[in-house]
Amino acid sequence: xxxxxxxxxxxxxxxxxxxxxxxxxxxxxxxxxxxxxxxxxxxxxxxxxxxxxxxxxxxxxxxxxxxxxxxxxxxxxxxxxxxxxxxxxxxxxxxxxxxxxxxxxxxxxxxx
Amino acid sequence: xxxxxxxxxxxxxxxxxxxxxxxxxxxxxxxxxxxxxxxxxxxxxxxxxxxxxxxxxxxxxxxxxxxxxxxxxxxxxxxxxxxxxxxxxxxxxxxxxxxxxxxxxxxxxxxxxx
Numbered sequence: 001x002x003x004x005x006x007x008x009x010x011x012x013x014x015x016x017x018x019x020x021x022x023x024x025x026x027x028x029x030x031x032x033x034x035x036x037x038x039x040x041x042x043x044x045x046x047x048x049x050x051x052x053x054x055x056x057x058x059x060x061x062x063x064x065x066x067x068x069x070x071x072x073x074x075x076x077x078x079x080x081x082x083x084x085x086x087x088x089x090x091x092x093x094x095x096x097x098x099x100x101x102x103x104x105x106x107x108x109x110x111x112x
Numbered sequence: 113x114x115x116x117x118x119x120x121x122x123x124x125x126x127x128x129x130x131x132x133x134x135x136x137x138x139x140x141x142x143x144x145x146x147x148x149x150x151x152x153x154x155x156x157x158x159x160x161x162x163x164x165x166x167x168x169x170x171x172x173x174x175x176x177x178x179x180x181x182x183x184x185x186x187x188x189x190x191x192x193x194x195x196x197x198x199x200x201x202x203x204x205x206x207x208x209x210x211x212x213x214x215x216x217x218x219x220x221x222x223x224x225x226x
Contacts, residue, residue, distance in 0.1 A: 008153050032212040043116075043202050043217030044155070087153055093212050094157075098167055099145060100215055102155040 008087065010107045019077040023090030023103045028071060030092035034100070035064060035075045038087045047075070047088075077108075085110045115139050118203045118218035125193055126226055133188045133221045135203030143208030144186035145215065146178060149200040158201075161186055162208055190223075198225045 013019045025033065031052040036044035050057045050064045050073075057064050063076040073090050087107050091100040118135040125131055137144060143162040147155050159178045160167045166178065175191045190197060200220045207213040 034214050036215075038153075041219070043204075043219045044215075046214040046216070049214055089155065091215070098143070098165075098208055099157045099160040101157070102147075105153045105155075 008105055008107050010109060012109045012111055013080050014111050015082060016079055019075075019080045019084070019108060021075045021077075021088050021106045021108065023073040023075075023106075025071050025073055025090065025092045025103070026101065027092060027094065028068075029095055030101075031095070032093040033064070033066060033073050034091045035062075035073075036089045036091060036102075037084075038089065038105075040086075044089060080108075080110050082110050082112070084108060116203055116205055116216050116218040118201075118221055120221060121219065122222050122224075124224045124226065127193055127195060129193050130189070130191045131193060131223075132190070133201055133203075133223075135186050135188070135218060137184055137203075137205040137216070139205055139216060141205035141207055141213075141216070142183065143206050144180070145204045145206075146186065146188050147202045147204060147217075149202060149220070151199070155202070158188075159186075160208070193223075193225045195225050198223055 034049040035047040038044045048059045048064050050066050055066050061078045065074045087105045089105045090103040094101045116137045145160045146158040149155050158172045177189045180186045200222050202220045203218040204215040206215045
């Protein structure tokens with residue numbers, strides 16, 4: 001849905017700590033989910049994806065968890081670094097519209 | 113090599129003008145998209161297009177029209193620009209349904225309407 005009136009949520013973490021960014025998705029029929037990272041002045045960049053036949057997937061320093069029962073997605077970043085500071089978006093495929101629907105985003109700030 | 117490239121990066125224009133944003137992808141993807149990102153960073157689909165079908169978000173004014181000369185290009189034309197059109201516009205591409213793959217985005221075009 002629209003994010004009218006909403007401020008971008010912010011998560012602040014200390015460098016070296018783990019970060020967890022959460023996302024609630026809307027459509028129980030969605031079967032493919034993606035996390036994106038957007039740095040200032042750039043387009044969203046792919047981080048990791050997961051299909052609905054899985055509940056966990058790991059990449060380099062990142063893990064995505066999918067809970068279909070409550071329609072919840074999370075991104076875990078291990079040993080957060082200053083370069084991880086960005087806005088993070090979850091996205092779900094919208095089968096009928098043949099496109100991706102994005103969540104409102106979370107700004108991650110890494111403190112020294 | 114840039115996978116998805118869009119031009120211009122910045123576009124400043126006056127109300128009532130007509131403008132175009134170009135997008136090209138060299139990934140061989142069959143589906144291209146235009147997204148609008150507002151000042152609150154919300155990304156909203158405007159169009160998705162493959163060589164078979166154009167799907168339009170019904171909330172997009174008909175002043176906006178995508179034009180695809182070939183599979184690798186999807187340009188965005190905007191007529192009679194309004195102040196509310198100011199935003200960052202992103203082009204993206206992917207292998208669409210039935211086997212979904214991640215969207216690859218360009219770096220955006222910041223449109224400012226004065």
